[in-house]
Amino acid sequence: MSRGLILCRGCRYQISVTAGTIFHRSRKPLRLWFEAMWHITSQKYGANALGLQRVLGLGSYNTAWRWLHRLRRAMVRPGREKLTGTIEIDETYIGGKKPGKRGRGAENKALVAIAVEDTAHETTKGIGRIRLARIPDASGNSLLPFIQQNVGTGSLVRTDGWTGYAGVTKVGYEHLRVSSKQLIISHLSISLLKRWLLGTYQGAVQAHQLDYYLDEFTFRFNRRTSASRGKLFYRLVQQAVATGPIPGAEIVGGGSLDAMLPLHQGEVGDDLES
Numbered sequence: 293m294s295r296g297l298i299l300c301r302g303c304r305y306q307i308s309v310t311a312g313t314i315f316h317r318s319r320k321p322l323r324l325w326f327e328a329m330w331h332i333t334s335q336k337y338g339a340n341a342l343g344l345q346r347v348l349g350l351g352s353y354n355t356a357w358r359w360l361h362r363l364r365r366a367m368v369r370p371g372r373e374k375l376t377g378t379i380e381i382d383e384t385y386i387g388g389k390k391p392g393k394r395g396r397g398a399e400n401k402a403l404v405a406i407a408v409e410d411t412a413h414e415t416t417k418g419i420g421r422i423r424l425a426r427i428p429d430a431s432g433n434s435l436l437p438f439i440q441q442n443v444g445t446g447s448l449v450r451t452d453g454w455t456g457y458a459g460v461t462k463v464g465y466e467h468l469r470v471s472s473k474q475l476i477i478s479h480l481s482i483s484l485l486k487r488w489l490l491g492t493y494q495g496a497v498q499a500h501q502l503d504y505y506l507d508e509f510t511f512r513f514n515r516r517t518s519a520s521r522g523k524l525f526y527r528l529v530q531q532a533v534a535t536g537p538i539p540g541a542e543i544v545g546g547g548s549l550d551a552m553l554p555l556h557q558g559e560v561g562d563d564l565e566s
Contacts, residue, residue, distance in 0.1 A: 314362045316537035324348060328359055333524040338492040338508060361543045364504040366532040367511035374444040375421055378410040381439060381451045382478035383430055386502060402499040403427050404506065405438045408478045419477045421514045424506040432456045436463055485509055
């Protein structure tokens with residue numbers, strides 16, 4: 293159509309080629325979106341909104357900030373495969389120094405669960421793919437759904453002795469308890485996450501919007517061995533058209549912790565899966 297829409301000859305319904313994607317109702321040309329995606333994937337440690345605004349020549353910082361959050365959400369591929377093999381699970385608190393007790397149950401900080409594939413038998417470093425998610429607390433009601441969503445049934449789950457992991461075997465996994473000091477690969481991954489947040493974004497990440505940054509870190513970490521920046525760009529484009537529209541209100545308000553699934557019996561190379 294003259295307005296750039298596609299017309300169905302049967303029902304006469306008009307639709308945009310960007311409908312149903314993160315580009316839905318964007319007033320900017322797709323080429324500019326592609327330039328943004330290339331800039332983001334070509335930066336080794338990530339890109340912030342101010343830098344994106346400058347590179348693209350955008351008149352609004354807010355536009356650059358919203359674009360970044362939409363693209364971060366697209367970094368998680370819908371229906372991605374679960375982790376398999378030996379998986380190390382741990383949690384960490386993200387946030388600056390604030391009043392309140394330390395450790396599990398700490399106040400005024402965001403609790404993040406992490407699952408890491410142990411690939412020591414495949415690589416010298418022993419770290420495969422990771423999964424990250426913000427959870428409401430460190431109870432079994434939060435930790436077990438996280439494991440079920442991200443780890444394939446029958447895998448060996450390695451944790452510390454925290455009581456929140458007591459039901460791991462009941463939901464379909466082998467369970468190995470070790471001391472906290474033995475959770476080496478999860479502690480290393482957590483350290484890299486915190487260093488990345490501090491170095492790239494100077495720690496200026498709101499807790500209710502942390503999910504978007506976790507998505508970006510997961511995307512980058514799982515493709516850290518890729519020698520081709522172009523392949524990262526291609527993957528992001530591929531996933532952007534498979535990700536539905538994200539309302540502005542959702543971006544400002546952040547992700548919801550209500551999306552945790554109920555308990556149920558469930559379900560390394562150059563370019564690792566997301």
